[in-house]
Amino acid sequence: MRASLLEALGLAAGSLSHRAQPADRALGEALRRPGVLFLDDAQRLSPPLLDYLRLLWDEPGTAAALLLCGAGVERVIARAPALRSRVLTWHQVPELDQERLGETLAMFHDVWEGVDPADVGWADATVARGNFRTWAKITSHVYALAKRGRDVRVDRSLIEQACARLGPYP
Incomplete structure (x- = not known):
């Protein structure tokens, strides 16, 4: 430590x-x-x-x-x-708000700027389920995939590829 x-x-x-x-x-x-x-x-x-x-x-x-x-x-x-006895305050962090998910992700990383909200919603409903740690992993994979080519657009196909790297999901 x-x-x-x-x-x-x-x-x-x-x-x-x-x-x-x-x-x-x-x-x-x-x-x-x-x-x-x-x-x-x-x-x-x-x-x-x-x-x-x-x-x-x-x-x-x-x-x-x-x-x-x-x-x-x-x-x-x-x-x-x-x-x-020294804890000043306790906070419970809820799941990411569906209404503001795209905005939140765009603040987290610019790779999400301008991405279709329906594609983000698909990834959240299918894989991330409001979990920010999972979104951080997806972001890392989306970023790596997007960097492979010139002017690669972050769309449903790219997001699906990124999510597939996380392993099997229901």
Whole structure:
């Protein structure tokens, strides 16, 4: 965890990760700068790692926010009362809104700009089902396929090819 945090904050992970006190001091200094550290899949963190995060964020002068995300993370945090008591707010992120799906995807990546909403709707109904992580994967495949040729238009055929790369779906 220490090495990952050092790397995420742009610190000398190689020279500090095996020296706990200097590494923690460097992390403490970095966390004095305003910012947000986003940890996805936080539900996989063990209680000792959650406590380590709590200790880092308990340092006086810490200005950075810690955002813990993941399916079931609230249950993991509930079992760490010292950390749970420091949670400022809880947010439940719903599925992507069908009415604004095209707009949301275009803000996420320009490959979706101008794509027929019916094609986006097909991919969502068939594969993504409102899941942003799945949309990120589809976007990656659409982008790779579109880059293969000149002026490749993102249409239903290209989206189907991208979705097929995700594996079988109903």
